[in-house]
Amino acid sequence: EAQVTQNPRYLITVTGKKLTVTCSQNMNHEYMSWYRQDPGLGLRQIYYSMNVEVTDKGDVPEGYKVSRKEKRNFPLILESPSPNQTSLYFCASSSLGLGGYTFGSGTRLTVV
Amino acid sequence: GIQVEQSPPDLILQEGANSTLRCNFSDSVNNLQWFHQNPWGQLINLFYIPSGTKQNGRLSATTVATERYSLLYISSSQTTDSGVYFCAVLYGGATNKLIFGTGTLLAVQP
Numbered sequence: 385e386a387q388v389t390q391n392p393r394y395l396i397t398v399t400g401k402k403l404t405v406t407c408s409q410n411m412n413h414e415y416m417s418w419y420r421q422d423p424g425l426g427l428r429q430i431y432y433s434m435n436v437e438v439t440d441k442g443d444v445p446e447g448y449k450v451s452r453k454e455k456r457n458f459p460l461i462l463e464s465p466s467p468n469q470t471s472l473y474f475c476a477s478s479s480l481g482l483g484g485y486t487f488g489s490g491t492r493l494t495v496v
Numbered sequence: 497g498i499q500v501e502q503s504p505p506d507l508i509l510q511e512g513a514n515s516t517l518r519c520n521f522s523d524s525v526n527n528l529q530w531f532h533q534n535p536w537g538q539l540i541n542l543f544y545i546p547s548g549t550k551q552n553g554r555l556s557a558t559t560v561a562t563e564r565y566s567l568l569y570i571s572s573s574q575t576t577d578s579g580v581y582f583c584a585v586l587y588g589g590a591t592n593k594l595i596f597g598t599g600t601l602l603a604v605q606p
Contacts, residue, residue, distance in 0.1 A: 415592055417592075417593070417594075426596050426598070426599070427582075427594075427596045429591075429593050429594075432591060432592065432593065434592070440591070442591070442593065472537055474539060476594070478592070480592060483544060484527060484529045484541060484544030485529060485541070485584075485594055486541060487531070487539040487541065489538050490537045490538060490539070492537065
């Protein structure tokens, strides 16, 4: 089944403790992206990647890092999480120029 | 930048009723998708529909790109249709970014 897999689904952590949210897709898509969703602010893009080793900032990149060492994986790294990063996070992938986006199931992160 | 507006913002239906959700966008787009966000927060892809009409069971969608709007039709609604419906457009540019509409919150009552 074609899908985007995110882990974990739920995470509660403390301020300053580094964490990684994993994202993997099995559709051989070139493009991958991270979004966060907050009440009243909608979905905002954090980072995106056009292909392996090609990443760039989205609208709200502060406090986040990403890497794209393999085509299928696009982890989101929070080096020093803060409470304002409490949010619902989505990973997505697409084939550039063809078809639509496929989203992962989401990761609900709480930073206390 | 491009504006994506959805209407109505909220909708309450009785089970079995039909509804039409609208998405207006302010500029030409390369792609348009409809998503359903269920009460558990998952974003479910309903339609990839840059133009034309598609149907999937009780749901159908129509996009008139030249007039910059899209419609999502839900027929014989069920309680499991509850949630937020988003349209999202792929705006021209190097980032390939999806821009989401404001959403329609649908509640289907038994």
